[in-house]
Amino acid sequence: MDGHIDLTRRFRLLGIDADTEIHINLFKPILLRHVDTLIEAFYQHLLKTNDGNRLLGQSDMGALHARQRIHWLRLFSCDLDPDYVRAALHIGDVHYQSGVAPYIYIAGYSFVRSKLTRLACAHFQEDARLADILVAITKLTSLDMDLALSAYTRDAWAHAKMQRPAKHKTVVQI
Numbered sequence: 001m002d003g004h005i006d007l008t009r010r011f012r013l014l015g016i017d018a019d020t021e022i023h024i025n026l027f028k029p030i031l032l033r034h035v036d037t038l039i040e041a042f043y044q045h046l047l048k049t050n051d052g053n054r055l056l057g058q059s060d061m062g063a064l065h066a067r068q069r070i071h072w073l074r075l076f077s078c079d080l081d082p083d084y085v086r087a088a089l090h091i092g093d094v095h096y097q098s099g100v101a102p103y104i105y106i107a108g109y110s111f112v113r114s115k116l117t118r119l120a121c122a123h124f125q126e127d128a129r130l131a132d133i134l135v136a137i138t139k140l141t142s143l144d145m146d147l148a149l150s151a152y153t154r155d156a157w158a159h160a161k162m163q164r165p166a167k168h169k170t171v172v173q174i
């Protein structure tokens with residue numbers, strides 16, 4: 001379900017543009033080298049928490065690792081086409097259906113973003129482009145989090161739309 005996702009509008013709001021892609025491309029080789037360690041650390045961290053253990057205790061962690069790897073590499077390829085949108089929305093739906101509460105999901109994004117920040121700082125500490133790389137990482141992970149979390153609010157938002165003043169109705173989408 002991606003019929004009413006206007007990516008151009010989101011890109012404008014988030015400031016995702018050609019510069020973002022240039023700076024993500026600088027970071028991509030570092031991500032490729034570290035993505036598996038990052039995902040392993042992510043699940044280790046979650047499984048040490050009650051919430052993570054409860055939600056992931058019965059899951060096939062190898063399969064989840066592989067799925068998540070595909071997703072991050074797709075996002076950081078900047079190939080943000082309808083296939084990416086469909087995948088991001090689907091992943092959001094799976095978490096919603098699995099009972100991953102928003103605070104847990106956001107903590108997951110925070111974990112990943114923090115690791116990416118550290119990686120970028122470690123590899124580009126002497127590089128004037130570091131700030132732009134960090135900004136590009138923030139923009140892309142924010143887009144992904146927005147699409148994923150929209151699964152949680154879509155129905156309530158659509159319903160509430162009926163009761164909003166007309167001036168707000170024209171701009172709301174999930």
Ligand code: HEM
Binds near residue numbers: 056104106112
């Ligand atoms: C940080 C961003 C995250 C990404 C990109 C991500 C990615 C994924 C992907 C790709 C899947 C498989 C979806 C499918 O079946 O098609 C999945 C499933 C799942 N994820 Fe996440 N995940 C994230 C955060 C989290 C967090 C914080 C939790 C909390 C424990 C979590 C718990 C789960 C659960 C319970 C499932 C379903 C497991 C199953 O089917 O056995 N995820 N995730």
